[in-house]
Amino acid sequence: MIDFEFEPKLIERLKLYHTVAEQMMRPISREYDEREHEKPWQFFETMWTAAGTAAEFQPGGRSKKDGTGGGASTRNLYTIATTEELTWGDAGLFLSLPNAGLGGAAIAAAGTPEQKQRFLGPFRGGKPKWGAMAITEPGCGSDSAAITTSAVRDGDQWVINGTKIFCTAGQMAAEKSEGFIVVWATLDKSAGRAGIKSFVVPHGTPGMTVARVENKLGIRASDTAMIVFDNCRVPLDHLLGSPEVSRERGFKDVMATFDATRPIVAAMAIGVGRAALDCVRDFLNQQKVAVRYGAGLHRLTAAERDFIEMEVQLKAARLLTWRAAWMLDAGRQNSLEASMAKAKAGLAVTQITQKAVELMGPLGYSRRMLLEKWMRDAKINDIFEGTQQINLLIVARRILGYSSRELN
Amino acid sequence: MISFEPTEEQQMIRETVAAFARDELRPAARAVDEGGAIPDGVIASASQLGLVRAWLPEEYGGDGSARSALTGAMIAEELAWGDLALAAHLTAPRLLAFPIAEQGTAAQRQRYLKRFAGASFAAGSSALIEPRYDFDLQSIATIARREGDGWILEGEKCFVPLAGESEAILVYARPGEGEGVAGFIVPRETSGLEISEAEKNMGLKGLKTYELKLAGCRVGDDALLGGEAGINFGRIVSQMRVAAVAMTAGLARAAFEYARDYAKERRAFGAPIATRQAIAFMLAEMAIEVDAMRLLAWEAAWHLDRGEDAVIESYLAKHYASAAALKVADNAVQVLGGHGYIREHPVEMWLRNARGLAAMEGLAII
Numbered sequence: 001m002i003d004f005e006f007e008p009k010l011i012e013r014l015k016l017y018h019t020v021a022e023q024m025m026r027p028i029s030r031e032y033d034e035r036e037h038e039k040p041w042q043f044f045e046t047m048w049t050a051a052g053t054a055a056e057f058q059p060g061g062r063s064k065k066d067g068t069g070g071g072a073s074t075r076n077l078y079t080i081a082t083t084e085e086l087t088w089g090d091a092g093l094f095l096s097l098p099n100a101g102l103g104g105a106a107i108a109a110a111g112t113p114e115q116k117q118r119f120l121g122p123f124r125g126g127k128p129k130w131g132a133m134a135i136t137e138p139g140c141g142s143d144s145a146a147i148t149t150s151a152v153r154d155g156d157q158w159v160i161n162g163t164k165i166f167c168t169a170g171q172m173a174a175e176k177s178e179g180f181i182v183v184w185a186t187l188d189k190s191a192g193r194a195g196i197k198s199f200v201v202p203h204g205t206p207g208m209t210v211a212r213v214e215n216k217l218g219i220r221a222s223d224t225a226m227i228v229f230d231n232c233r234v235p236l237d238h239l240l241g242s243p244e245v246s247r248e249r250g251f252k253d254v255m256a257t258f259d260a261t262r263p264i265v266a267a268m269a270i271g272v273g274r275a276a277l278d279c280v281r282d283f284l285n286q287q288k289v290a291v292r293y294g295a296g297l298h299r300l301t302a303a304e305r306d307f308i309e310m311e312v313q314l315k316a317a318r319l320l321t322w323r324a325a326w327m328l329d330a331g332r333q334n335s336l337e338a339s340m341a342k343a344k345a346g347l348a349v350t351q352i353t354q355k356a357v358e359l360m361g362p363l364g365y366s367r368r369m370l371l372e373k374w375m376r377d378a379k380i381n382d383i384f385e386g387t388q389q390i391n392l393l394i395v396a397r398r399i400l401g402y403s404s405r406e407l408n
Numbered sequence: 409m410i411s412f413e414p415t416e417e418q419q420m421i422r423e424t425v426a427a428f429a430r431d432e433l434r435p436a437a438r439a440v441d442e443g444g445a446i447p448d449g450v451i452a453s454a455s456q457l458g459l460v461r462a463w464l465p466e467e468y469g470g471d472g473s474a475r476s477a478l479t480g481a482m483i484a485e486e487l488a489w490g491d492l493a494l495a496a497h498l499t500a501p502r503l504l505a506f507p508i509a510e511q512g513t514a515a516q517r518q519r520y521l522k523r524f525a526g527a528s529f530a531a532g533s534s535a536l537i538e539p540r541y542d543f544d545l546q547s548i549a550t551i552a553r554r555e556g557d558g559w560i561l562e563g564e565k566c567f568v569p570l571a572g573e574s575e576a577i578l579v580y581a582r583p584g585e586g587e588g589v590a591g592f593i594v595p596r597e598t599s600g601l602e603i604s605e606a607e608k609n610m611g612l613k614g615l616k617t618y619e620l621k622l623a624g625c626r627v628g629d630d631a632l633l634g635g636e637a638g639i640n641f642g643r644i645v646s647q648m649r650v651a652a653v654a655m656t657a658g659l660a661r662a663a664f665e666y667a668r669d670y671a672k673e674r675r676a677f678g679a680p681i682a683t684r685q686a687i688a689f690m691l692a693e694m695a696i697e698v699d700a701m702r703l704l705a706w707e708a709a710w711h712l713d714r715g716e717d718a719v720i721e722s723y724l725a726k727h728y729a730s731a732a733a734l735k736v737a738d739n740a741v742q743v744l745g746g747h748g749y750i751r752e753h754p755v756e757m758w759l760r761n762a763r764g765l766a767a768m769e770g771l772a773i774i
Contacts, residue, residue, distance in 0.1 A: 002418075002478055004710050007409040077410055293720045294645075296544025312704070312724040319703035320696070323412050330413075340696045389689070396688035399668060399695045407683050 004322075007074070010081060017082050020047075021089025026370075029090040032221040033373050037213055039172075040093065040221070048098045048128040076260065076325040080267035084318075087271025088278075091377040092221030094268065099123065101169050102261055103131030103182040106198055109257040110240040119180060119200050130172035130179040133198075133257075134164035134227055141166070142390045144184065145193035145404075149229060151185040156236055158199060160185050160207070160229040168384070170225025171210045179203050181227060182240070191245050200238045207232030218376030255335075260328060261385050262338040266321040266345035269381035273314045273349035276356035276374050280307060283360065303359055310352045317345035336398040343391035346382030353378040412703075414482065422482045428457055429490025437491035440614035441757050446497060451529045454498045459483070460505055460524045460532075468517060469525030475510070477647065477709035480774035481654035485702065488658030492761040493614030495655060495772070500569040500615070502773050504532030504578045507591060507644050513635045516593065520576065534578035534591075535565035535620050536648075536770030545645055545769060548589055550581040550622060559583070559632065561592060561600070561625040567768055571596070571603050571618035578633065579622065580641070589641040591633030600625030611760025615771070642717045644773070649722035650708045651772035656733035656765050657701035663740035663758045664694040670753075671743055681743075690739050697732040704728055709774065730766035737762040 006014070024047075028040055086094045100107070100123050107119050123129055140146040149162025164170075164183060173179035181201045188195035201208055207230045214224040236243075284291065284307070291304050300308070320341040327334035353375040357364035364371045382388045397407050414422065432450050440446055455461075464470025487495035505524045508516050523530045538549060550563025561581055571577055576595045583590045594601055604619035633639050668691050671682035681687045704725035711718035737759040741748035748755045765771060 001411060001415050002413065002706060002710060003409060003411045004707050005410070010409075074409060292546075293723045294544075295546055296542065298542055299544060299546070308724065308727055312728040315707075315724060316700035316704055316728060319707060320700060322410050323699075323703065326410050326412055337699075340699060343692070344696050344700065392689045392692040393685070395692035395695060396682075396685075399691060400672060400682050400688065402683065402688075407685075407688055 006077070006081060010074070010078060013078075014081060014085050017085035018088070020050075021086050025086070025089030025093050029093065029370055030367070030373070032090075032093065033218075034220075036215060036220040037223065039096070039176075043093070044096075044098050044128045051099070073329050076263065076328045077322065080263050080321055080325045083264050083267040084271040084274065087268045088275045089271075090221065091268055091272050091374075091380075092219040094271075095168060095219055095222035096172070098128035098130055098172070098177065100129075100131035100179075101173070102133035102257070103173065103180055103200075105261050105264075106133050106182040106257045107131075107200065107240060109260055110198060112241075115200070115237070115240060122178065127177065129177045130169045132167050132169045132173035132179070132181050132225075134167040134170065134181050134183040136164065136166040138163060138165055142387055145196065147184055147186060147196065148189070149183065149185040150189070151187055151197065151199060151239075153187075153236070154233075157233045158236060158239060160199060160201065160232045160234065163211070163226065163228050165226045166214070166384070167225045167227055168222060170227050171213050171223040174201075174203055174208055174225070174227060175210050177203060181208065183227075183229065185229075187243070188245050195245050197243065198240045199234055200240065201229070201232060201234055205232055205234060217379060218373065219380050258385065259334050259338050262342040262391070263321050263324040263328070263334075265381055265385040266317065266324070266338075266341040269345040269349035269378060270314060270318050270321060272374050272378045272381070273310075273317070273345075273352045276353045276371060276378075277307075277310055277314060279369070279371055279374075280310075280356050280359055306355055306359060310355055313348040314352060317341065317348045320344050336395060339386070339391040339394040339398075342386060343388055343395060346388055346391070349378045350382045412706075414478075418479050418482055421479060422486055425457065425483050425486040426489070428453060429486050429495075433487065433490025433494045437494065437614070438751075438754060438757065440491070440494060441611075442751075443613065446494065446614060450494065451498070455527060455529050459487075459498055460501045461526075464505065464509055464521050464525050465517070468521035470521070475506070477650055477712035477774045478706060481650055481702075481705045481709040484651050484654035484772065484774060485658035485661070485705070488655035489662045490658075491614065492655060492659045492758075492765060493612045495658070496569060496612065496615045496765075498529075499651075499772055501530055501532035501574075503534035503569065503770070504574065504576060504593075506647070506773050507534070507578060507633060507639070508593070511591075511634045511639045511644070513630075515630060516633065520593065523575065530575070531570040531573040532576070533568055533570045533574040534580065534770060534773075535568040535571070536580050537565060537567045537768060539564055539566040539619065545589075548580060548582055550579065551585075552581040552583045552590060552592060554583070555626070558626055558628045559592060561594065561622040561627065563622050565620040565622070566607065567617045567771065568603075568620055569615055569617050569771060571620060572606065572616060577601075577620070579620070581622075583632075588638070591639050591641075591644075592627055592631045593633060594622075594625065594627055594631065598625055598627060610763060611757065612764040612771075640717065642719045643712070645769070646708065646712060646718045646722035647774045648770050648772065649726040650705055650712060650718070651774040652765050652769070653701060653705040653708070653722070653725045653729040654774070655772055656729045656762060657698060657705055659758055659762055659765070660694070660701060660733045660736040661698045663737045663755055663762075664691070664698050666753070666755060666758075667691060667694065667740040667743040670747075674744075687743060690743060694736045694739050697736050701725075701729045701732050712774070733762040734759070734766055 151158045186195040211226045324337040324341040462471045463475045466472035553560045602621040606616045708721035708725045740755040
């Protein structure tokens with residue numbers, strides 16, 4: 001039965017998350033935007049400890065029981081709902097939270113139960129840890145099938161060579177905690193996408209080096225790393241899924257990760273968009289301007305029209321995102337819907353935050369307010385986990401029934 | 409907890425209506441747009457479906473199904489996928505019947521509902537819009553003045569569907585300056601009510617609409633919808649808006665599907681045009697907009713089904729769908745290029761029809 005209400009347990013949890021966002025993230029939001037590459041360790045410690053007691057406190061991370069992130073049929077909805085709440089607080093801090101992150105999502109999507117236990121189990125306690133995923137290379141981004149990082153078998157080990165860039169939380173995962181990097185590499189370049197597999201490389205593995213940390217437009221609290229693999233060796237059972245190079249299965253294991261992560265990125269966009277919308281609404285209220293819902297378009301001021309447009313675009317994006325996550329929870333193939341949500345939310349929120357800055361005039365541009373930061377933060381959501389265009393391409397292939405060879 | 413799964417019953421209704429839209433509405437759409445009469449068979453099949461009767465109480469001959477805005481949104485989408493003008497024509501009687509069923513007095517229900525429960529199509533309508541460039545629902549200027557034991561209605565209305573053949577029309581007016589909006593059930597033969605020739609519109613040609621002039625139009629006390637208690641006009645408006653959103657979603661889906669299929673067939677530079685990103689991305693955006701419109705309609709409908717008035721939800725959805733439907737229909741014409749501009753293909757008709765529902769309020773109700 002169609003329903004648009006979260007269950008009471010989640011509603012309660014969201015209140016808690018909102019408090020965290022408002023009282024712990026917002027106050028340090030500006031500081032860690034300006035002090036790029038520095039980390040709010042105290043905030044991390046608090047969140048890590050809280051996560052240890054409060055079940056699904058880590059978006060995209062572990063679930064209550066075994067840290068494998070599997071199980072509950074509402075897990076993805078919980079994740080996107082809490083993601084929206086925390087990114088309303090601060091998207092950069094959200095991305096920098098200690099958890100298994102996208103690397104964890106990759107293990108959850110492609111790993112065996114034993115691998116999930118082995119790699120994600122340590123995230124249940126001890127010191128704060130990070131997981132990260134390394135896909136993009138200097139020579140390929142959207143065309144992830146073209147990666148050149150290689151994995152060659154040598155006895156009971158894989159030897160990985162190559163350079164990865166734009167790895168979110170890469171430094172935290174590889175150097176600053178007992179975390180791991182999930183790296184995409186090819187077993188056989190001639191096999192194309194079928195040869196691509198993902199490998200778990202634990203922190204401190206010899207041959208893995210963080211070569212640099214990027215300076216960015218936004219989400220500055222989160223580190224984006226270049227990682228070099230130079231004869232980096234991992235045991236055979238660090239390959240996620242099957243080592244078989246199969247044309248049928250091929251890329252699917254690794255791509256399955258995106259079905260879960262794209263709705264999360266869409267939810268991140270929505271959280272930032274909601275922050276901007278709330279800010280503008282509060283300001284209008286202070287000015288005693290009430291948005292006249294129901295009035296004819298000709299009667300509305302330009303600001304009211306803009307606000308209404310922003311509000312409903314955000315809502316449309318949210319509904320598409322909920323649907324994508326709900327399908328995943330229901331065990332349905334959701335690649336189409338995940339890309340729809342991501343494409344919609346990424347663009348809508350990029351526009352919403354830009355419009356919010358515009359509506360607030362000189363105040364919006366000033367760093368006295370957080371609006372200009374949110375505009376910078378929002379933009380990443382239309383880029384990572386598949387750009388706007390890549391997601392449109394995926395939607396197009398699905399609705400047209402075309403393969404990647406037929407439509408590229 | 410969040411779910412996007414229709415019930416089995418809703419799924420069944422959807423499939424039934426979809427089959428009717430595919431087999432009856434779509435084949436008739438073009439001829440009706442060109443000025444032809446609606447085939448009797450279409451009207452008869454629609455009556456079989458019970459698009460009005462199903463939700464009327466059993467005591468008045470209806471099937472007594474619980475009215476659900478969500479189910480209604482699904483039906484509206486499927487009907488409009490077939491043809492928007494015919495969908496609006498076939499459901500126009502609801503504009504009179506549903507507000508009476510939900511908010512009318514016992515006497516009003518007794519008097520008016522039975523005719524909509526019969527085997528044959530009975531026209532019905534409501535008059536909401538007024539012929540001014542700056543009209544909106546907050547500025548309804550038709551006035552109802554108390555006089556003796558009745559009311560005198562003064563004002564003008566336009567885009568009143570089926571007014572020429574409806575036995576009665578539900579006219580929305582203000583019972584005094586600054587008062588909320590009330591509904592008055594006005595029999596067609598009432599003196600002081602003048603109904604124009606059918607209006608000539610850009611699209612929606614299968615839906616005959618009329619202008620009304622109300623000059624010293626006198627109705628009895630019993631014409632006031634809901635009696636002295638009045639009506640919840642906001643809820644009626646929301647029901648109208650959700651209907652419009654669901655219908656525009658249906659129209660947009662039709663346009664998207666047509667353009668998609670065409671783009672896979674049509675070849676240029678040695679390959680189907682759908683294999684070019686310029687076309688493929690347009691189609692992808694159209695698909696996203698169609699789904700967004702549907703979900704916004706469902707969400708607003710869900711609020712209505714919980715007994716809320718859903719004023720903001722339905723307004724936002726209508727705001728969104730009005731622009732999105734035009735964009736999708738326009739893109740469909742664009743994908744077909746020159747062929748899209750020719751009346752052999754339906755996309756130009758859908759573009760004209762989309763403008764109609766986007767511009768208008770009160771042409772349909774859930």
